[in-house]
Amino acid sequence: MKPAIEIKNLGKQYMLQEAPPYIALRDVISQPLKKLFNPAASKVNTFWALQDINLRIEPGERVGIIGRNGAGKSTLLKIISRITPPSTGEAFIRGRVGSLLEVGTGFHPELTGRENIYLNGSILGLKKAEINRQLEAIIDFSGVEKFIDSPLKHYSSGMQLRLAFSVAAHLEPEILLIDEVLAVGDLEFQKKCLGKMEEVSKKDGRTILFVSHNMSYITSLCSKAMLLDKGKLTETGTPVDIINSYISSLSENKSQNNKENNNHSSPVKFISIKAFNTEGVQSDSFSSDKSFKIEMQYSVLEEGHIIWLGYNIFNNQGVNIFDTHSIQTAEYNTPHAVGEYVACATIPGNLFNTGVYFIGCAAFNHLKQTIHFHQKDALAINIYDRFDVTNARGMSPGDFPGVIRPLLKWQIEKI
């Protein structure tokens, strides 16, 4: 069977301009004058959002695309969905492409829900006959039957979203492109959508290309993953492998930057920070039910300092989940001797929700108001769910809300 998506030497170049990409006619007229007086000002920089992309995706594969912001993930989806053309190379797409780059595109507040289904459906590439056939199912899935003949402007934003998702979920393209759409909507509906998506992809053998920052979606939905870095496809493999190398590339970059930040006059120097699983093997990815250890190494160059150690932990939205200090150690009250040390904190299992977390470390003393070093975001780790063990998720599919996800003791008694 021929691949569903075949991409050869694909590249996309953008012009970088200081001004917005569109221009005003007055600039076109005044530009030559400016150039005359300041030739350097109008130099146009270009950059490659994507470069030398080669890939084959077989029909029925569900591929997650991972990478930092600006790595070119969305540009790739835009080229495959033909919103923007490539600058070099070519792509062969076999089958109809449906994109969920944005749901609800083309919704009009003055039209009724039913009218918007037709409009939105045809924008997303459905034929009128297909919409007729699916209309009942779409209305049913959206859960807004009662209001389906009133104008959209009377809907709550949640209802509009449900309707939009519902149309999108009933697209039947052979290739489905999804870009972070699951991050919206209420939980119940999200579950419904994720379930629907798994259903169509597994049952009908649909090809899915999925861009998300939520690593747990990638692991649960995709059969394969690709890592994009600065516009280049650096790795292809199983979701877990790719996520691991993504995470380690994140922390490598951070700690390299941080080494240079060491304060030269400080009596305490940062050496390294690493994470280890319960078997003592260094790793960046941990199952949510397992505990893991964070170790930092540092060296003390002067006698007589009382040094506190600490970690601060942030999620990928930049929320400070918690800080932890070395309070129950002998060194909390007594000075360090000169030498190299390793400080280790154990993070219990069933504490974090799934996702990427950034860990910073510091040596300091609040009483003396000194900070010897503070390495921000020195380490990135990924917490994922394994499906063969019990964790705080229970049997709930999809995104589990909440900043942390502790496993609590529950009791139910009849009264």
Add this chain to the structure above:
Amino acid sequence: MEQPLTHITPPGRFSTGIREIWQYRELFYFFTWRDIKVKYKQTTLGFLWAILQPLGMMLLFTLLFSKTWKTDTGPLNYPLFVLSGLILWNLFSSSVSHAGESMIQHAGIIRKIYFPRMIIPGSAVLVSLFDFLMGLLIFIVFCLVYKQPLHWYSLPFFMAGIILVLLAGFGAGTFLSALNVKYRDFRYTIPFLLQVLFFSAQVIYPLSVVKQPWLVNLLALNPVNGAIELFRAGLTGGPVNYSLVLTGLAATILILLTGIYYFRKTEAYFADIA
């Protein structure tokens, strides 16, 4: 089952893309349907609004030109003369201005979904055609009121005039819509351009009042002149100034080709700059 194959390459040679528009004809229909529906829903006076504007203009010009400055409009009385010109002019001007603004208005969709972009200015022109048909109904009513006979043989003349206006409006509209995406301040010139074209067309005055032949030739470049000529000749059964019509047709073809060529040449990058 053989899947449809899409081959994506960097923008290449020019093509009109008409085949693809045909594939997307349902979307074309839905865009047009939506705009008409919304327009007539939003204003309670919807339909009335589409006809009040030309009627008001007709009244104003009739007062000015048939009472104050006597104007010879041949076999047509002035109200019918000016109304026939006005509805055709409105078709042209609303095609140009709506199509011209349409790409910017749809920037949100353009950035997210692929479809042949020319559907957008195209459906804006069709919406204007719908308004025109409303105006035409009123015009027919006025013909009955003023006992102006209507013949079947007028129909091909009417059609030719309307098609000429539509093609010119679509050509200028697509050209302006593409320019508008690229040069955001270009839109401010549209009302001015339209005003110049309005006074250079034989809407409120007959071209026979222009005595200099060179000026007539210059004004003939405005396609609306030829279109109105055809329309009014059909109405009265009078002679047609064919040199006027042919010049207008030539100008229309030129505008159309330029518009489509420029639009197709820039459309690949609309999503990047819109």
